[in-house]
Amino acid sequence: MVTDPYLQKAVKTKRIIGHIKGDHPGPTLVFFGGIHGNEQSGVIALEHVFQELNDSPLSCKGSAYGIRGNIPALMKGKRFLEKDLNRIWTHSKIKNINGKTNAEHSVEDKELVAIHKVISGILENEKGPFYFIDFHTTSSKTLPFVTINDALINRRFAKLFPVPIILGIEEYLEGPLLSYINEKGYVALGFESGQHSEEMSIKNSIAFTWLTMAFSGFLNKTDVGKFKDYYGQLQKSADYNSNFYEIEYRHHLNDIRDFKMMDGFRSFETVVEGTPLALEKENLIKAEKDTIIFMPLYQEQGEEGFFLIRKTPSWALILSGFLRRTNFGALLHILPGVSWANKQKQSLLVNTKVAHFFTKPFFHLLGYRNRVLDKTHFAMNNRELTAKNEMYRNTWWYRITTNKSI
Numbered sequence: 001m002v003t004d005p006y007l008q009k010a011v012k013t014k015r016i017i018g019h020i021k022g023d024h025p026g027p028t029l030v031f032f033g034g035i036h037g038n039e040q041s042g043v044i045a046l047e048h049v050f051q052e053l054n055d056s057p058l059s060c061k062g063s064a065y066g067i068r069g070n071i072p073a074l075m076k077g078k079r080f081l082e083k084d085l086n087r088i089w090t091h092s093k094i095k096n097i098n099g100k101t102n103a104e105h106s107v108e109d110k111e112l113v114a115i116h117k118v119i120s121g122i123l124e125n126e127k128g129p130f131y132f133i134d135f136h137t138t139s140s141k142t143l144p145f146v147t148i149n150d151a152l153i154n155r156r157f158a159k160l161f162p163v164p165i166i167l168g169i170e171e172y173l174e175g176p177l178l179s180y181i182n183e184k185g186y187v188a189l190g191f192e193s194g195q196h197s198e199e200m201s202i203k204n205s206i207a208f209t210w211l212t213m214a215f216s217g218f219l220n221k222t223d224v225g226k227f228k229d230y231y232g233q234l235q236k237s238a239d240y241n242s243n244f245y246e247i248e249y250r251h252h253l254n255d256i257r258d259f260k261m262m263d264g265f266r267s268f269e270t271v272v273e274g275t276p277l278a279l280e281k282e283n284l285i286k287a288e289k290d291t292i293i294f295m296p297l298y299q300e301q302g303e304e305g306f307f308l309i310r311k312t313p314s315w316a317l318i319l320s321g322f323l324r325r326t327n328f329g330a331l332l333h334i335l336p337g338v339s340w341a342n343k344q345k346q347s348l349l350v351n352t353k354v355a356h357f358f359t360k361p362f363f364h365l366l367g368y369r370n371r372v373l374d375k376t377h378f379a380m381n382n383r384e385l386t387a388k389n390e391m392y393r394n395t396w397w398y399r400i401t402t403n404k405s406i
């Protein structure tokens with residue numbers, strides 16, 4: 001036990017919260033907490049779990065890391081100090097940051113460089129299958145939920161957890177850490193455990209960590225003494241909701257000072273047409289139809305005012321699973337107005353003037369998610385083409401779902 005306050009502080013600013021290397025080969029688990037500095041629950045949860053594993057070691061297979069995110073922002077309890085650390089993980093931004101000198105780096109540039117180095121080291125020295133988990137919390141009340149980039153490996157692993165799953169958030173956010181990991185083809189789940197300050201958010205992250213360790217085979221399920229309790233806790237906390245949802249709309253903020261969310265909304269709350277949602281300058285923003293509100297913003301920092309979501313019907317999940325397994329999406333470039341955007345053939349360029357008959361849901365089914373380039377073109381990235389399915393093919397959770405459902 002560390003009692004010296006200076007030492008304690010030194011411990012709290014260490015990048016690595018914990019690392020456990022098992023005696024047998026197995027998966028590599030990488031957990032991040034506090035990529036947003038005002039979201040401490042994940043850090044506290046990881047400290048707790050790694051401490052418990054250190055105090056009473058279990059037989060482990062593979063390797064597990066807990067990584068602290070934005071340390072300077074965590075120390076100040078702020079989302080970020082100069083720029084959002086979870087919006088700068090694009091290849092061009094990373095290249096740009098690496099090209100700058102240390103003196104030119106912003107606070108978050110430095111954090112990116114340090115975390116990037118840790119990730120590269122792990123990928124170089126450890127063996128797969130790799131699992132990346134990123135812990136967050138929200139400013140509003142919410143059910144705990146998982147966010148994933150829409151690749152089948154992510155869907156299948158995420159489905160093991162008894163909480164709602166949000167697909168396609170990558171279309172709306174630029175440069176989150178997990179999109180960077182996903183582009184490398186690994187399983188990557190974001191877990192939003194609840195509201196920032198709630199104790200339940202810590203408990204949910206602790207439960208999620210143990211379940212990940214069991215589901216990935218890092219620990220034997222039977223060795224996780226409270227497995228059933230953890231599972232039950234997440235189930236209850238999520239109101240027994242484990243549906244898939246799609247983002248339908250993102251309310252982007254140009255200036256957060258112009259925006260005020262109406263009080264009292266919680267994520268996953270159903271609202272009827274005409275409900276006032278927010279005030280922006282002098283405009284009252286109302287729901288244009290019956291919808292579900294998601295991540296309403298109740299804090300001073302952020303780029304999104306709120307999102308609207310809809311439940312993904314199971315037929316769409318099943319059909320898209322089938323189409324992706326048959327690799328139908330790889331044929332789209334022969335269609336008029338559609339061409340490969342890069343040599344690696346991971347991205348499609350769509351001319352909307354020519355290919356206007358293809359709607360977004362059509363591309364979604366095949367695993368493509370888009371980013372708008374200009375008025376007449378958008379680029380579609382296919383998570384399936386980059387996903388390292390081979391790496392996960394022999395895991396129990398990949399195999400059980402191969403011939404059915406998603």
Ligand SMILES: [Zn+2]
Pocket residue numbers: 036039136137
């Ligand atoms: Zn966050």
